[in-house]
Amino acid sequence: MNVVVCVKQIPDPADPGALDPETKTLVRSGKLILDESDSYGVEMALQLVDAAGGGEVTLVSMAPNDEQSGLRTALAMGAAKAVLVSDEALRGSDALTTAKVLAAAIGRTGQPDLVLTATESSDGYTGTVPEQIAELLSLPSVTFAKSIAVDGGTASVQRQTEAGYDDVQVPLPAVVSVTAGVVEPRYPSFKGIMAAKSKPLDQVTVADLGMDAGQVGWSGAGQEIVDVSEAEAREAGTIVEDDGEGHQKVVEFLAELKVI
Amino acid sequence: MRFELTDDQVDLRDAVQALLEDLCPPEAVRSAWDGDGRVPSAWDALVEMGVLGALVPESAGGLGMTDEDVVPLLVECGRVGLPDPVAPSGYAAAAALTEALGDPAAAGSAAEWLGRIASGDVLIPVVDAAAPVVGAASADGFLWCAAEDAGPQVLVVAPDQVDLEPLQSVDGGRRPARVVRRGGEVLLTGDVARSVSVATADRLALGAAAELVGLGERMLDLTVGYVGERRQFGVPVGSFQAVKHQLADAALAVAFAGPLVSYAAHSMAHGDPDRSRHVSMAKLRASTAVRHAAAASLQCHGAIGYTVEYDLHLYMKRAWALSYEHGDPDAHRARLRDSLGLASGRN
Numbered sequence: 001m002n003v004v005v006c007v008k009q010i011p012d013p014a015d016p017g018a019l020d021p022e023t024k025t026l027v028r029s030g031k032l033i034l035d036e037s038d039s040y041g042v043e044m045a046l047q048l049v050d051a052a053g054g055g056e057v058t059l060v061s062m063a064p065n066d067e068q069s070g071l072r073t074a075l076a077m078g079a080a081k082a083v084l085v086s087d088e089a090l091r092g093s094d095a096l097t098t099a100k101v102l103a104a105a106i107g108r109t110g111q112p113d114l115v116l117t118a119t120e121s122s123d124g125y126t127g128t129v130p131e132q133i134a135e136l137l138s139l140p141s142v143t144f145a146k147s148i149a150v151d152g153g154t155a156s157v158q159r160q161t162e163a164g165y166d167d168v169q170v171p172l173p174a175v176v177s178v179t180a181g182v183v184e185p186r187y188p189s190f191k192g193i194m195a196a197k198s199k200p201l202d203q204v205t206v207a208d209l210g211m212d213a214g215q216v217g218w219s220g221a222g223q224e225i226v227d228v229s230e231a232e233a234r235e236a237g238t239i240v241e242d243d244g245e246g247h248q249k250v251v252e253f254l255a256e257l258k259v260i
Numbered sequence: 261m262r263f264e265l266t267d268d269q270v271d272l273r274d275a276v277q278a279l280l281e282d283l284c285p286p287e288a289v290r291s292a293w294d295g296d297g298r299v300p301s302a303w304d305a306l307v308e309m310g311v312l313g314a315l316v317p318e319s320a321g322g323l324g325m326t327d328e329d330v331v332p333l334l335v336e337c338g339r340v341g342l343p344d345p346v347a348p349s350g351y352a353a354a355a356a357l358t359e360a361l362g363d364p365a366a367a368g369s370a371a372e373w374l375g376r377i378a379s380g381d382v383l384i385p386v387v388d389a390a391a392p393v394v395g396a397a398s399a400d401g402f403l404w405c406a407a408e409d410a411g412p413q414v415l416v417v418a419p420d421q422v423d424l425e426p427l428q429s430v431d432g433g434r435r436p437a438r439v440v441r442r443g444g445e446v447l448l449t450g451d452v453a454r455s456v457s458v459a460t461a462d463r464l465a466l467g468a469a470a471e472l473v474g475l476g477e478r479m480l481d482l483t484v485g486y487v488g489e490r491r492q493f494g495v496p497v498g499s500f501q502a503v504k505h506q507l508a509d510a511a512l513a514v515a516f517a518g519p520l521v522s523y524a525a526h527s528m529a530h531g532d533p534d535r536s537r538h539v540s541m542a543k544l545r546a547s548t549a550v551r552h553a554a555a556a557s558l559q560c561h562g563a564i565g566y567t568v569e570y571d572l573h574l575y576m577k578r579a580w581a582l583s584y585e586h587g588d589p590d591a592h593r594a595r596l597r598d599s600l601g602l603a604s605g606r607n
Contacts, residue, residue, distance in 0.1 A: 076275075187279045190310035190323055193271050 001052035001150065003045040004112040005079070006102050006133070007038040009063045009070030010123040017123070023092065024225040026123055032063060034070035037118035039077070039185035041178040045116050046078045046186070048150055056080035058112070060105045062090060062098060068201060075196035076188030083108055087205040092218035095124070099132030101216065104209035106137065108202065114155065115175040119144055134175035141175045142168050146182040261526045263519050265332060272314075273332045277339070279305055284340040286571040289433055292343045293574075296398060297435035303344045303380065312350040313378025317358055320374035327355070327463070331470045331525035335518075338474025338582075341574050343433040345382055345395040347467025353383040353403045355528075356414065356460045359452070366447045369416060376400065383416075387461040392427050392436035394585065404444055405457035412453040415444035431581035433574065462528065462539040465586040469521050469539075469546035475579045476514035476550035482572055483507060483557040490562075503560050510556040513549035520545050537599040540592040547583035547592075554579045 009032035011017055018027045034042075045057040059074050059082035071082045083105045090101065106115060115137070120127035134141030144160040153172050158165040160179050170176070188196070206213050214220065240249045254260045265273065283302040292299055306312060315330050316322020330351050337346045354377050360370035377383055381400040386393055389406070396402075402417040421443035427436045448456055484507060487498030497503050524542040527535035554576045558565045565572050583589065597604065 072271075187305055187309055188275055189308065190272055190275070190314060193275055194268065197268075 001049055001055035001114070002058065002110070002112045003048055003055070004058045004060055004106050004109050004115045005038070005041045005045045005074070006106075006115065006117040006129070007042065007059050007061050007070060007074055008035040008118075008121045008123075009033065009061060009067050010035045010121065013122060019228055024228045025092065028064050031069055032067045034073040035118065035122050037120070037122050037180045039074070040180055040183050041116040041118055042074045042077055042079060043183045043185040044145075044148060044178050045114075047183065048114070048148060052150065055113070058082065058109045060102055060109065061085070062093075062101050062105070064088075064091065066203065071201065072196045073188065075199045075201075076192040077186055078188075078192060079199075081200040081202070083202045083204065085204055085206070085209065087207075087213075087216075089206050089213035089217045092221055093216050094221040094223045095126040095128045096132055096222060097216050097220050099129045099136055101206070101209065101211070102129070103133050103136040104211060105204065106133070108204070108209070111173065113172050114148075114150070115139070115173065117175065117177045119177045119179055130175055130177040137175065139173055139175050140170050141177075142170050143177045144179050145176045146179050148176060148178075261523065263522050269329055269332055272329065273336060275309065276306070276311060276333045277336045279309060280336055280340040280342060284342045286341075286574055289341040289343065289574045290571075292434070293432040297343050297395065297433060298398060299342060299344055302342060306344075306346065307378075307380035310378075311346065312354075312380060315351060315354040315358065316374045316378045317361065320358075320361070320371045320378070322354070322374065322378045327351075327466075327525040327529040328522075331466065331521060334467050334470035335474040335477075335521070338471030338578075339478045341433065341475065341478070341578050343578075345384060345399075347471060348384050348395060348464060349377055349382045351467050352385045352460050352463035353377060355463055356385065356403055356456050357383075359456050359459070360414070360447055363448060363452060369445065369447055373401070373416065385460050385464060386417075386439060386441075387457060387464065389439065389441065391585075392429070393439045394429075394434050394436045396422075396424055396437040396439050397426070397435045402439065402441070402444075403447075403460070404441055405453070405460055406441075407457075411450060412457055413446050414448040414453045414456050415441075415446050417441055417444035429581055431577040433578060434581070458536065459528070461586065462536050465543040465592070466521065466524050466528065466539045468582045468586045469517070469524070469543040472546040472550040472579060472582050473514060473518050473521055475575050475582070476510075476517070476546075476553040479550075479553050479557040479572065479575050479579070480507060480511050480514065482575070483560050487560050497560075506556045507560060510549075510553040513552050517542070517546040517549040534599070537596060540587070540596045540599070543587055544589050544592040544596065547589045550579045551583050 012033050020027050049055045049057055057079040059071055059079050061071055062085045066086045085101050085105050117130040131141050142157045142159055145157045146160045146165055147158045149156045155170050155172055157168045159168045206216055240246055283305055284299050288299045310323055311333055313322035314325045318324040334347050357370040357374045360366040373383055383401045383403050384395050384399040385403040387405045404415040404417045406413045423440040425438040427438060429436050487503050488496050490497045520542040524538040527538040561572055564570050
């Protein structure tokens with residue numbers, strides 16, 4: 001069973017992020033790491049391949065500056081190979097362009113049995129790329145998977161809902177987005193870390209994917225960021241001196257909020 | 261030597277750091293105080309990752325790495341206050357057994373034990389039978405360096421061949437004991453046993469020094485965070501010279517200990533004739549610097565630093581204990597002085 005996992009390499013959330021005042025997009029000039037929300041998809045893919053008794057996990061990523069760090073992390077977890085699309089022309093790409101690029105890159109991996117993604121990235125949060133990829137590849141799509149079991153040409157997916165989960169059956173190949181936290185991503189072993197350095201990484205440009213540079217990046221984007229502003233600071237709370245009737249103030253406050 | 265870690269060493273260190281941040285948070289160290297002095301989830305994950313087999317030769321199922329690769333990992337173990345015996349078992353004992361592989365009579369037992377260490381069994385070295393042995397109660401065996409009348413010996417001793425007398429420690433996260441040997445399998449004798457005993461003592465001291473550096477950095481991180489938040493007179497207390505200069509001095513002391521630890525690891529890996537001296541320099545500097553950092557951290561925290569509910573004491577008490585283990589500052593200062601041929605005087 002061959003599984004493709006779309007992974008995003010993002011600025012380390014532990015470091016304070018910054019916006020480029022000119023482009024109004026996130027500064028991505030430093031080292032990028034594997035988006036934690038993608039590590040669940042990688043883990044699930046590795047488990048599915050293990051359960052199938054054969055096949056491999058291939059990573060697909062679009063990142064600036066030839067960034068490989070996050071891919072090497074996922075390769076160290078056990079993925080077999082990766083496709084990296086990195087091209088200056090991609091700067092400013094919107095979600096749909098990203099999906100087109102990833103769909104074209106997935107095409108370079110052959111015919112996967114399953115494509116996994118996170119439900120959304122931790123730095124972009126559009127949450128639309130998985131379904132756009134499915135549409136572009138003309139594949140069925142299931143979102144918010146909390147577990148996946150493959151039997152022959154069908155995947156049984158538990159799709160998380162607000163009330164619990166739905167059992168969904170989907171014919172393969174398909175695109176499935178995996179909810180964060182549903183599996184425990186493995187720690188890469190030392191052997192895995194060392195082996196990851198020599199695993200195949202197919203680095204390609206927009207032209208290699210048969211796409212026109214004018215269709216991607218800022219010129220291909222169907223959106224424009226016209227302004228960004230600071231989020232409003234939280235207002236200081238109200239301090240009530242308790243003169244013995246403080247609880248009444250709390251009750252009144254909660255009643256005002258219709259909590260009680 | 262090149263003090264900067266190689267790309268590979270950085271990757272391995274970062275992987276261990278990420279694992280330990282997840283699996284050995286302060287709550288886990290705290291629970292080791294109430295339990296048996298171990299954090300099983302972290303230990304199992306370190307075994308799975310390959311840390312305990314890092315120094316074990318590839319022929320014995322390990323990764324065949326060197327002191328220079330492993331010592332940075334021990335800094336990370338110290339940084340989180342991991343109470344488990346990574347340094348004694350996975351570093352000092354594994355290195356001694358690797359030496360023993362060269363002796364045809366000892367090779368079989370050594371290879372078996374190296375495999376067991378890589379799989380997570382704990383072999384605790386004992387180089388000074390009079391000193392407390394940390395982790396003795398949960399050991400699967402002891403690597404005993406003995407000075408017998410007939411000459412030096414290195415033995416492998418089973419848990420049922422020793423008597424344990426549990427001891428109290430200021431560091432409640434680990435379980436020291438006095439260990440009395442009643443038997444054991446002789447592994448090495450003569451000059452080989454002597455040199456392995458010295459190297460094992462050196463690696464125990466170096467492992468402690470590495471952990472101390474991690475602990476020092478952790479305490480200073482914790483303290484800098486605290487004094488940046490705690491406000492008095494409308495400003496963070498960290499903005500006062502009396503606080504920031506004290507922490508800067510401590511940070512400088514710890515920063516100077518790190519390269520000595522790296523240099524000692526380089527000397528051990530390359531069989532430098534002065535390696536024992538370099539280890540003493542590292543352990544001496546790490547012990548004094550980190551005790552300095554502990555004192556500064558405690559003072560800059562004010563009253564909360566004295567409470568057991570606050571995390572600082574977990575790291576501070578480990579630092580105090582490790583600064584005395586495997587040679588206290590006076591002992592290493594004396595060894596350093598002797599190795600330089602200096603006259604005995606005030607320490």
